Amino acid sequence: MQFIDLAAQYKHLQTKIDARIKTVLEHGKYIMGPEVQELEQKLADYVGVKHAITCANGTDALQLAMMVLDIKPGDAVFCPTFTFFATAEVIALAGATPVFVDSDEATFNICPKDLESKIQQTITEGKLKPKAIISVDLFGLPANYPELERITKLFDLKLVEDAAQGFGGSITDNQGNRKKSGSFGDIATTSFFPAKPLGCYGDGGAIFTNNDDYAELVKSYRVHGKGKDKYDNVRIGINSRLDTIQAAILLEKLAEFPQELINRNKSAAKYESELCNKYNTPKVPVGYTSSWAQYTLLDAKRDEIMAEYKAKGIPTMIYYATCMHQQTAFKELGYQEGDFPVAERLAKQVFSLPMHPYLNHIV
CATH class of the missing domain: 3.40.640.10 (Type I PLP-dependent aspartate aminotransferase-like (Major domain))
Known part of the structure; x- marks a missing residue:
């Protein structure tokens, strides 16, 4: 896959x-x-x-x-x-x-x-x-x-x-x-x-x-x-x-893109129905639509869960494991661990499942 x-x-x-x-x-x-x-x-x-x-x-x-x-x-x-x-x-x-600015807890x-x-x-x-x-x-x-x-x-x-x-x-x-x-x-x-x-x-x-x-x-x-x-x-x-x-x-x-967006949203809805009781699934506010570049879950046991998916032949990815204020290139700005509590928690817990317009669903 x-x-x-x-x-x-x-x-x-x-x-x-x-x-x-x-x-x-x-x-x-x-x-x-x-x-x-x-x-x-x-x-x-x-x-x-x-x-x-x-x-x-x-x-x-x-x-x-x-x-x-x-x-x-x-x-x-x-x-x-x-x-x-x-x-x-x-x-x-x-x-x-x-x-740098912290993340919104609901939308990231x-x-x-x-x-x-x-x-x-x-x-x-x-x-x-x-x-x-x-x-x-x-x-x-x-x-x-x-x-x-x-x-x-x-x-x-x-x-x-x-x-x-x-x-x-x-x-x-x-x-x-x-x-x-x-x-x-x-x-x-x-x-x-x-x-x-x-x-x-x-x-x-x-x-x-x-x-x-x-x-x-x-x-x-x-x-x-x-x-x-x-x-x-x-x-x-x-x-x-x-x-x-x-x-x-x-x-x-671009000509095909509107249909691909429909497919992405169908896959996101399928993920939501199957996974909402197991993980913290992404939520889309009222009035908003997402193009679902990634389908990202949140769980403190990320490493264990990713290992389980890997054993099933299902790839996962982490976006992003390191915040900007934690990057070596911005060290001189003087930020400390704990300055951005929401973002730092996200970096430790987020992982993404396969998402594209031609997905044969995995859950």
Whole structure:
């Protein structure tokens, strides 16, 4: 059994994907070819934003967001401590200081109450300038954006949505208005790493925004800070383009994506019905939908349970065993064990079961 069965997905889409790749090989426009522009328009339409700009990977997408927002030394950028390293890494790469925030006990996402407390604490200390928040749609579930947007307005901060795992998730408000992951905050990012809900066959990423100025900056920064052409460099940028073959693959995967989300949610419902009396299973708040990037359980006897699944030939994974404040790279920030009790408990107890759109159920 595969933890994420990409081979089954390819078999299902093989004819369409092969035809797309053949078209690219025939026209030979391997960098920024027509499929890239087609994909960007379809991504923007799917998410419901004005602009979708592709790039080389999800980490670059976050780094580009930091560049667009002019994050620099002396700035404080708040992010969850229970996340993948890239979320905090790009803050440090910009020369700013990541200020870590504990997790919400129910959803595992960034805790708005602790976030507000950390912002107030940073203001009181006066050493750093609060500049932005990076939220993470962990395991496919959107973060609490109604509360996060209230906090950003209260403290005049920018909000970046890290939707690398959350693409396909959504929040519906009390008036019935539905917003999809990728449409929250000032800028949103996603990753097309193969294991993500919408993945290519290599690295890839995208940035989403409704801000015209931000979109133009991203387009410039991703091609060496170009101006009117690639030899007119008006700012210092990076080289971060999605290649045309990956765009072609993603076009066929995006077309199939709505049905794959239905399949993921059916598998999650099956897991819930079979496992809710045995483990602490993930809960989706009212009005929210998850894209189920991972199906993550919580149990103090994690190692024993994972060993039992392994004996049955069922793979499991841990996301994430080490919080950001525990990483060697951030040791100088001075955090101590016990500073983030919820996140630290999650790191010791979470484990994930196989989850993908072609899952033959295991429970």
